[in-house]
Amino acid sequence: MNSVREYFSRAFNMFTWISTMIFFFSGIFIALFWGPHTKLGLDYIFAVLSMSSLFALVGTPLFNMEKAGKKKMAILQTSYFLFVNAVVVATGFFLKWFTMENKAMVAGFEVTIIFVYAVLTIILHINGRMTANKMNQRLKNLPEE
Numbered sequence: 001m002n003s004v005r006e007y008f009s010r011a012f013n014m015f016t017w018i019s020t021m022i023f024f025f026s027g028i029f030i031a032l033f034w035g036p037h038t039k040l041g042l043d044y045i046f047a048v049l050s051m052s053s054l055f056a057l058v059g060t061p062l063f064n065m066e067k068a069g070k071k072k073m074a075i076l077q078t079s080y081f082l083f084v085n086a087v088v089v090a091t092g093f094f095l096k097w098f099t100m101e102n103k104a105m106v107a108g109f110e111v112t113i114i115f116v117y118a119v120l121t122i123i124l125h126i127n128g129r130m131t132a133n134k135m136n137q138r139l140k141n142l143p144e145e
Helices: 002-032 040-061 070-094 103-141
Strands: none
Touching: 002 040, 002 103, 040 070, 040 103, 070 103
C-alpha cells in the first residue's frame, strides 16, 4: 500500500464487509439458538463494531500483501483466523452470546465464525482481483511515451 489514505480506505472497505457479514450471519445464529424475538442491547452492537474495526485494521495489510509467497500467506491467514476466532469467542463468552452447557449452540457459534471468515475471505479476494484488473486495464490504456 502506498499511502496512509489508501490504507484507511481499504480498512474502511474491509470494516464495512466485516460488520455487514457479522450482523447478517449472527442474526441467523441468534434467531436459531436464542429465538426470533430476542432483544439485543447496545453492548452487542458496539462489540460487533469494535471487533470489525480491530479485524479491519489488523487484516488490511494482510489481505493486501503483493509480494508474499503462498507458504507465508498460508501461515499469515491461519494466524489471522486464529486471532479472529479467539477474539470472537472471548467476546461472545464474556457477553454471554452462547452458553457452554448447550453444545449445539457452541458448535453453531464456531460454525458461524468459520462461515463468516470464509465468505469474507472469498469476497475480499474477489474484490482485490477486480481492483487489480481495473488497474491493469487502465495501465494498458495509457499512452506510450
